[in-house]
Structure formats: structure tokens, C-alpha cells
Amino acid sequence: MERGRVVRITDVAALAGVAPGTASKALNGTGSLRESTRERVREAADRLGFVPDVTARSLSARxxxxxxxxxxxxxxxxxxxxxxxxxxxxxxxxxxxxxxxxxxxxxxxxxxxxxxxxxxxxxxxxxxxxxxxxxxxxxxxxxxxxxxxxxxxxxxxxxPDDATGMRLLAEHLVGLGRRRIAYVGGRVEQPASTVRYETLAAELASRDLEMVGPPLYGDWSEQWGRRAVDQILGVAAASRRDGGRLPVDAIVFASDQLARGGCDRLRELGVRVPDDIAVTGYDDWEVMSLASRPPLTTVDMQxxxxxxxxxxxxxxxxxxxxxxxxxxxxxxxxxxxxxxxxx
Amino acid sequence: MERGRVVRITDVAALAGVAPGTASKALNGTGSLRESTRERVREAADRLGFVPDVTARSLSARxxxxxxxxxxxxxxxxxxxxxxxxxxxxxxxxxxxxxxxxxxxxxxxxxxxxxxxxxxxxxxxxxxxxxxxxxxxxxxxxxxxxxxxxxxxxxxxxxPDDATGMRLLAEHLVGLGRRRIAYVGGRVEQPASTVRYETLAAELASRDLEMVGPPLYGDWSEQWGRRAVDQILGVAAASRRDGGRLPVDAIVFASDQLARGGCDRLRELGVRVPDDIAVTGYDDWEVMSLASRPPLTTVDMQxxxxxxxxxxxxxxxxxxxxxxxxxxxxxxxxxxxxxxxxx
The missing domain is CATH 3.40.50.2300 (Response regulator)
Incomplete structure (x- = not known):
């Protein structure tokens, strides 16, 4: 490709037939110049593709x-x-x-x-x-x-306001009639795991609802999401085949990756999402939230x-x-x- | 937090007890100064946390x-x-x-x-x-x-050298004894789909092997990876239950996302990976390649x-x-x- 040299204010001034100082004033909108002069300079600058030097602007503006x-x-x-x-x-x-x-x-x-x-x-x-x-x-x-x-x-x-995010999820699930809710977090030392649980539990408590079981913490992988489902359902998955009742009707996961793993495992166990158990994620990371089967209800941190x-x-x-x-x-x-x- | 003002060369000079020009030479390694003077200036600069002004360097170096x-x-x-x-x-x-x-x-x-x-x-x-x-x-x-x-x-x-990437994959699969290989690409108008197929087919041809079926193109989603498996196996999946032979022993996918969807679908159909069909991806995008079941053999474009x-x-x-x-x-x-x- 063609590579021109940098166009300078002196080139613009020459083409417009004015002094460099005048060209500069015309482009900066300073000084008292005739409008026709300003226009001539602007046209010359456009024609040459003149770009002002920010370094110079910096020096004068400090x-x-x-x-x-x-x-x-x-x-x-x-x-x-x-x-x-x-x-x-x-x-x-x-x-x-x-x-x-x-x-x-x-x-x-x-x-x-x-x-x-x-x-x-x-x-x-x-x-x-x-x-x-x-x-x-x-x-x-x-x-x-x-x-x-x-x-x-x-x-x-x-x-990001995680408390509000969990409040929105809790309202949504309770509004859908879910009452037996379990929580699966990621790493236990991270606020993204613990704050989300505390808000969820508080929100349910304010409606006289209790979480099912303690929060389960692990890491942020799909694999942990799958294993957590096994922990929550315990022998229930086996007893379900005998008509046993599932211990929860919703699982709130602290990330989309966890929730996606959870959905995979529930499907493998023959549990229907959301008919038997509703599932929520967090993040709206689309390669997870949209690829999940089914696609995830989640929170977009914006x-x-x-x-x-x-x-x-x-x-x-x-x-x-x-x-x-x-x-x-x-x-x-x-x-x-x-x-x-x-x- | 505390916010100090910018430390200037004059501050360094004052602390070191030299003229600003001397301080500047000492830090730039120019001029002829005693080593003890240079050291005193360097110590003063360190103590004050002096950082040279790159803008000034720019102006002199153009x-x-x-x-x-x-x-x-x-x-x-x-x-x-x-x-x-x-x-x-x-x-x-x-x-x-x-x-x-x-x-x-x-x-x-x-x-x-x-x-x-x-x-x-x-x-x-x-x-x-x-x-x-x-x-x-x-x-x-x-x-x-x-x-x-x-x-x-x-x-x-x-x-990235896609041709070499596909050559490495072809060598690997053929080295493992795979002979009936199908290909699943992403969008048909993108070189990442087509060049990979052409290299793979040429590489197999050079070993007197033919691809099984034409290349299948779709998009870059896991969903297309799953559907492509159904197309490749056709009625074979059903006939397999009757002891039918699978039409391929390997599927090369043009991305990890496609391959991950493919692995999910093969598992659902009761086809074992890699025992029945080996699977490869492309990209080594770890949220896909490691989360896939089983984890994917793939190409890292570096x-x-x-x-x-x-x-x-x-x-x-x-x-x-x-x-x-x-x-x-x-x-x-x-x-x-x-x-x-x-x-």
C-alpha cells in the first residue's frame, strides 16, 4: 500500500495561501479571522487529510x-x-x-x-x-x-451489585412458585460465591422460606456443577424412579458454567428442567448461557x-x-x- | 489514598545538591560526570520515586x-x-x-x-x-x-498456519489407525472452514485414503456439531443397536465448539469416544476443549x-x-x- 508522509500545518497553510499561524488559528477556532479564510483553510486541511498533532495539544493543555x-x-x-x-x-x-x-x-x-x-x-x-x-x-x-x-x-x-442480582433471581423463582431452593457456589473464599448465597438466603427468609441444605462450594467448573447436582439429589435420583419426590424444585448456581454442568447432569439423570427442577446461572456468558440445554435464566452484570x-x-x-x-x-x-x- | 504531586527533575537535583542539567545527565548516562555524582542523583531519584517524562523523550527522539x-x-x-x-x-x-x-x-x-x-x-x-x-x-x-x-x-x-495444523491432526489420526474420517466445518464462506477441509482431504489422499462423504458446513455452534453427528451417522445409530457398523471411525471438527457438541451427541447415542469414533477439535479454547467429555485433542494456534x-x-x-x-x-x-x- 501507498504510504504518504505526515501532512503538516505548513502544508495546509501553503495550499490555503496563508501563514502557518493563521492556518493554526483557523483550525483551532481562535483569533479573529474572516470566515472565508477559515473556510479556505478547512478545505485545504480536508483535501490534504491533515490530522492535528495531539502531542502539540498536550503540551499547551498540560x-x-x-x-x-x-x-x-x-x-x-x-x-x-x-x-x-x-x-x-x-x-x-x-x-x-x-x-x-x-x-x-x-x-x-x-x-x-x-x-x-x-x-x-x-x-x-x-x-x-x-x-x-x-x-x-x-x-x-x-x-x-x-x-x-x-x-x-x-x-x-x-x-457489580450482586445483592440486587440475587434478589432479582429470588423474586423470579418464588414468583414462579418454587419453594425448595438449593444453592451451588464456586470457590468458598470469593465474595462472588458467598455474598450471592447470603443475599439469596436473606431474601427467602424475608418470605418465610428456608434454603434446602447448606450452600455447596467447590470451584467454578462445569464438572463441579455436575457433581453438586449428585450431592443435592443424593439417593433421590434413584428413588425417583420408584416415584420418590425430588428434594428441591430449584437450584441456584453462582455462575453459568456451574449451571450448564448442572443442566447436563440433570438431563442425564432423567430430571426435567424446568418442569421438575428450575435452574439459574449467573454472568450471562453467552457461550455457556445460550449453549446450555435448556438455555439459562441468568443475571447480566452489565x-x-x-x-x-x-x-x-x-x-x-x-x-x-x-x-x-x-x-x-x-x-x-x-x-x-x-x-x-x-x- | 494519598496522592503526591508529580516529582520533577528539579526536585531530584535539589535533593542531590546538583544543578538540574547535571541531574538530567546523570540519569540519562550522558555528559562526563564523576561516578559518585551519578550515584547520588540516582539515589535521590529512587528516594523520591522520580519517573522520567516520556513526552520529553518523544520530542527529542521524534x-x-x-x-x-x-x-x-x-x-x-x-x-x-x-x-x-x-x-x-x-x-x-x-x-x-x-x-x-x-x-x-x-x-x-x-x-x-x-x-x-x-x-x-x-x-x-x-x-x-x-x-x-x-x-x-x-x-x-x-x-x-x-x-x-x-x-x-x-x-x-x-x-496461523491452518494447513500445518490440519496436517498434524491427519498424521495423528492415521497414526492411530483411523481410516474412515468425516469432516464438519463451520460457516462455508470462511477459510477456517474450507482451507482446513482441503488440507485434510489432500493429506489423506497422499496416503491413498478418501474422506467419508462430503464436508458438512453449518455455523460455529455446538448445536450444529450435534446435528452434524446425526447427519454423519444417519440411520447408522439406529442400526448400530442391531449390530450395524458405524460409517466412520473419526470425525474432524473445525472448532472445539463444534467438537464439543459432537461429543455430547455421540454420548447420547451410545457411541463411545474414542473407542468407536475418535473426535478432534480446533483452537484449544479451554472452556470448550477441557470441559468437553472427553477432553478434546485439538490444535493450539498459538x-x-x-x-x-x-x-x-x-x-x-x-x-x-x-x-x-x-x-x-x-x-x-x-x-x-x-x-x-x-x-
């Missing part, structure tokens, strides 16, 4: 118009949508996004933070792999934490919106209006066949 | 030390590992990566390209969602295309390595040694239970 996106997540499962949402909002604000992925390596993270400071970014958005609070970074510019909140409550963080919101808060902070504390972003209930059936 | 990462992929399934690999290599080269995601929107892509030019990036890496050739971008700096090659053969592109290689070629081009044409990166065969069994 801002770099650049924001750092620091991600600790290599798999990208959760941080990628956050990063995309943030990038989207930054572009809308005429800012550029410097990507820095630390891959759970503190040394690498330190290197990235120093590099972003050296670039004189106007601010930094920090995203994480889980919703566990993380150590804040110490830099001389505004920072907003997205998905993984800062451990310092004085910092600005945006996190991660892109979350990234966007973090960018909005950061832009406000850069412009002198910082916020403090944790903002929780309401998720969205997505209803599919695993609770409603085909009907 | 380079921005920044590279654009232009991605057209919103889901990120393929482009994310490429972006991560590139970012990794760039950081090693002391470059920063400006992220720009176009989301299949040509207008957005144009906006991003202009913004990257305005930022005076030293070069741009363009990644895509599929391996179909794409229109080149026209910018006055070096560009390398990764995953999706440029339609202009004079440009530099790095793509997408991170591919992004890294694109960054290496771009850095070389920036330093005055451009390459031209398409470089194919060899993939890696990953052998698991879907061909080997538990044994």
Missing part, C-alpha cells in the same frame, strides 16, 4: 489526553468487557486508552504503573479478575477501580456499562470533580427456558 | 514510543490473545500500546485510525475476528496485520505467540527494516482423551 487501562486479568473473561466499555466511553471523550495487562504479576504491575506515570496519563482505570478488593496503586493522578474495588474506601470504585461508568467517573475526576467510595451498578435479569420452559 | 493496537473484534475470542501477546512484546521493547477497538464498524475504525495518526504512533498492529483477508488501512507509518491478513500482499501479515511475532515485525519496521508478505505461524497439536482414551 494534559496528555491519555488514560491508562490497567488490567490484572490475562484470560479476560470479566475484565475484557470492562476494558471495552471504558475504551468506548473514553473515545467519546476524545481520550486515548493505553492498555497495560499485568497478568497477576505484581512486578509487572509495578512496571506498568511506572510506565503509565512516565507517559503522564491523565488518569488510570484499574480492572481485576474477581470482585475481591485489591490494594490501591499509588500514583499522582486520579484512579478509578472497576469490577475489583480498591481496599481503600476513600478511592472511587465501581462494582460489565461494559460498568467500564463505561468507571470512565465517566475518571473523566469527572480529571476535570476536578472526584468521587469517593464504592458505586454498585445494578445488573439485569435475563429470563430463558431453564426456569420458564419452552412455553 | 518518536512517540507508542504503538496502536487496532482490533475489529468486540467478543475478543481470537483477537484478545493476539492483543495480549503483542502488548507483551511491546512492553519488552519499552513501547506503550494504545488500544482501539472498532467493533466491525468502519466509521469507528476510521475514527480510530485518525486518532492513532494524530497521536503520532510509531506503528500500528491490526487484528481481526477471522482469518479472512481485510482491506489495508492507509497511514503514514508502518503497519503489521495479525490473524486477519491484509488483502495487499505487499503489506506485512502474520497468520495466538499469543502470533501477536508477539506481529509486534516483533512492527518494531523491526519502525527501526527501518520492514518485511513484506504473509508469514504463517506453525500451530501446536494438543493430544487428549478424545483420540487417545483414558489409557
Amino acid at each position: 494534559r496528555s489526553f491519555t488514560v491508562g487501562l490497567l488490567s490484572t486479568d490475562s484470560a479476560g473473561r470479566f475484565s475484557l468487557p470492562v476494558v471495552l466499555g471504558a475504551e468506548n466511553a473514553l473515545v467519546g471523550g476524545e481520550l486515548s486508552a493505553l492498555l497495560a495487562t499485568a497478568r497477576h504479576d505484581p512486578v509487572r504491575e509495578q512496571h506498568h504503573v511506572r510506565a503509565l506515570v512516565a507517559r503522564r496519563v491523565d488518569g488510570i482505570i484499574v480492572t481485576g479478575r474477581t470482585t475481591e478488593p485489591r490494594e490501591p496503586i499509588r500514583v499522582p493522578m486520579p484512579v478509578v477501580y472497576a469490577f475489583a474495588p480498591s481496599a481503600d474506601p476513600d478511592d472511587a470504585s465501581v462494582v 460489565l461494559e456499562r460498568l467500564g463505561q461508568r468507571a470512565a465517566e467517573l475518571l473523566i469527572a475526576a480529571i476535570e476536578g470533580e472526584p468521587t469517593h467510595g464504592v458505586e454498585r451498578l445494578a445488573p439485569r435479569l435475563v429470563v430463558r427456558a431453564s426456569t420458564l420452559g419452552d412455553g | 518518536r512517540s514510543f507508542t504503538v496502536g493496537l487496532l482490533s475489529t473484534d468486540s467478543a475478543g475470542r481470537f483477537s484478545l490473545p493476539v492483543v495480549l501477546g503483542a502488548e507483551n512484546a511491546l512492553v519488552g521493547g519499552e513501547l506503550s500500546a494504545l488500544l482501539a477497538t472498532a467493533r466491525h464498524d468502519p466509521v469507528r475504525e476510521q475514527h480510530h485510525v485518525r486518532a492513532l495518526v494524530a497521536r503520532r504512533v510509531d506503528g500500528i498492529i491490526v487484528t481481526g475476528r477471522t482469518t479472512e483477508p481485510r482491506e489495508p488501512i492507509r497511514v503514514p507509518m508502518p503497519v503489521v496485520y495479525a490473524f486477519a491478513p491484509s488483502a495487499d500482499p505487499d503489506d506485512a501479515s502474520v497468520v 495466538l499469543e505467540r502470533l501477536g508477539q511475532r506481529a509486534a516483533e515485525l512492527l518494531i523491526a519496521a519502525i527501526e527501518g527494516e520492514p518485511t513484506h508478505g504473509v508469514e504463517r505461524l506453525a500451530p501446536r497439536l494438543v493430544v487428549r482423551a478424545s483420540t487417545l482414551g483414558d489409557g
